[in-house]
Amino acid sequence: xxxxxxxxxxxxxxxxxxGDRVSVVIPLFNHVPYIGRAIDSVxxxxxxxxxxxxxxxxxxxxxxxxxxxxCAAHPEIIFWSWPNQGAHHALNAGILRATGDYIAILNSDDxxxxxxxxxxxxxxxxxxxxxxxxTAVRFVDADGTPIGNAxxxxxxxxxxxxxxxxxxxxxxxFLVSTSNFFLRRRIFERVGYFAxxxxxxxxxxxLRLVGAGRGIHFVDVPLLDYRLHGQNxxxxxxxxxxxxxxxxxxxxxxxxxLRGSLSDPDLVRFVGELERQRLTEPVAHFLGxxxxxxxxxxxxxxxxLALAFLDCQQRLSIDWTQRDLGDPELKRLxxxxxxxxxxxxxxxxxxxxxxxxxxxxxAALDEMAQAKAxxxxxxxxxxxVASDLQAQQQATAAALQEMTRxxxxxxxxxxxxxxQARAASEQAESLASRLVALDKLLSEAQTERDRLRADLRxxxxxxxxxxxxxxxxxxxxDLPPDPAGPQR
Numbered sequence: 001x002x003x004x005x006x007x008x009x010x011x012x013x014x015x016x017x018x019g020d021r022v023s024v025v026i027p028l029f030n031h032v033p034y035i036g037r038a039i040d041s042v043x044x045x046x047x048x049x050x051x052x053x054x055x056x057x058x059x060x061x062x063x064x065x066x067x068x069x070x071c072a073a074h075p076e077i078i079f080w081s082w083p084n085q086g087a088h089h090a091l092n093a094g095i096l097r098a099t100g101d102y103i104a105i106l107n108s109d110d111x112x113x114x115x116x117x118x119x120x121x122x123x124x125x126x127x128x129x130x131x132x133x134x135t136a137v138r139f140v141d142a143d144g145t146p147i148g149n150a151x152x153x154x155x156x157x158x159x160x161x162x163x164x165x166x167x168x169x170x171x172x173x174f175l176v177s178t179s180n181f182f183l184r185r186r187i188f189e190r191v192g193y194f195a196x197x198x199x200x201x202x203x204x205x206x207l208r209l210v211g212a213g214r215g216i217h218f219v220d221v222p223l224l225d226y227r228l229h230g231q232n233x234x235x236x237x238x239x240x241x242x243x244x245x246x247x248x249x250x251x252x253x254x255x256x257x258l259r260g261s262l263s264d265p266d267l268v269r270f271v272g273e274l275e276r277q278r279l280t281e282p283v284a285h286f287l288g289x290x291x292x293x294x295x296x297x298x299x300x301x302x303x304x305l306a307l308a309f310l311d312c313q314q315r316l317s318i319d320w321t322q323r324d325l326g327d328p329e330l331k332r333l334x335x336x337x338x339x340x341x342x343x344x345x346x347x348x349x350x351x352x353x354x355x356x357x358x359x360x361x362x363a364a365l366d367e368m369a370q371a372k373a374x375x376x377x378x379x380x381x382x383x384x385v386a387s388d389l390q391a392q393q394q395a396t397a398a399a400l401q402e403m404t405r406x407x408x409x410x411x412x413x414x415x416x417x418x419x420q421a422r423a424a425s426e427q428a429e430s431l432a433s434r435l436v437a438l439d440k441l442l443s444e445a446q447t448e449r450d451r452l453r454a455d456l457r458x459x460x461x462x463x464x465x466x467x468x469x470x471x472x473x474x475x476x477x478d479l480p481p482d483p484a485g486p487q488r
Contacts, residue, residue, distance in 0.1 A: 021050035023100030027090035031108040041111035058084030088194040113223040120182040130217040131187040138222040142229040170273040200244040250286030
């Protein structure tokens with residue numbers, strides 16, 4: 001539909017002769033609790049904004065009335081309200097209305113750090129090749145209290161480790177939001193404006209800048225408060241958000257492929273990130289719609305058959321790189337958005353059914369994966385049992401060999417003992433024979449001794465013999481004692 005005429009609370013002051021004018025564009029939608037704090041964070045900048053442009057995109061919670069109250073206190077703010085046409089439409093309209101050299105975007109529920117403009121301008125001056133400056137982000141809750149965010153911390157860690165901006169954006173959009181965009185005004189005239197996307201127009205725009213070779217500088221200091229609350233867009237329609245990101249990734253790969261800027265190692269890394277997020281199949285689908293069927297069919301982009309693409313979108317019927325979008329073009333963008341994402345009740349039910357089927361398929365695949373893991377564990381367990389049995393068999397064989405060697409040794413010892421026993425028996429028999437002979441000699445000697453004893457006794461009895469012996473000086477020896485005792 002045609003946009004309402006711009007109704008402003010005040011006109012922009014003259015900015016001739018300056019080269020660092022900052023225009024702030026704030027799309028407003030149903031953020032009555034937060035818009036006041038957002039405006040205050042702009043007004044509190046140490047480097048003041050040249051103009052503040054607020055576009056209410058058909059809020060139904062009184063946000064427009066709240067803005068009119070704010071404008072009464074700050075008549076320099078440019079403000080208008082129109083029927084809802086999408087954040088991209090409001091952003092493009094505000095950028096077209098802006099007159100500054102730089103565009104700072106702030107969503108109506110976020111807040112700037114007071115030094116954000118000063119830091120971004122300093123980065124722009126230090127890096128004249130940069131067309132966009134972004135900073136680190138601090139997450140806050142609905143009350144503005146800082147909170148941690150594990151997803152963001154992991155995404156930032158990935159970026160710091162890899163230093164590849166497109167790969168890091170595939171991994172996770174660590175720039176988080178259009179609120180983190182501080183841009184040169186002229187870049188929109190060169191690469192075009194925001195595409196008609198519901199969830200990921202920020203990601204698409206940054207990747208378009210990267211694909212066009214434009215400079216992007218990152219200040220690793222948290223100068224933006226991104227508010228998490230119950231009305232955040234992210235996470236409401238995951239399948240639609242994934243569909244938009246898949247289309248964006250496919251378009252980026254397609255453009256890089258056509259330019260010859262996509263090397264095989266880079267493609268492998270990109271595909272790894274797509275598979276991690278289960279986006280390979282929808283990206284392959286969009287690549288086919290972009291006329292690169294051969295790109296996927298050639299095997300250069302692996303396909304995951306287990307992933308079901310839910311209600312694939314039509315290829316967007318706009319040129320995302322067109323320039324100088326005017327109000328009629330905004331209407332065409334809105335119509336293209338409605339054509340791409342509008343669905344009747346039957347289509348919505350079909351999408352839900354497809355989602356349920358996909359979840360069932362993913363559950364079945366998970367069960368299959370678990371079963372596969374279980375079988376792998378069983379196989380490993382049986383392999384360990386078989387290995388243990390083999391080790392036991394080897395140990396038993398070794399023990400049997402040792403027993404055989406012991407048996408042989410005992411047999412050798414037995415034979416040696418038997419030989420020794422036979423030799424000892426022979427020696428005993430020889431000794432017995434000698435003992436018998438000795439006994440015989442002893443018996444004969446005893447007989448001879450007895451005879452000599454008898455002869456001596458006989459000589460002693462004869463006086464004449466004794467006299468002769470005495471005369472001759474011969475002394476008869478004494479008789480040795482009789483072993484048998486004295487003779488009577």
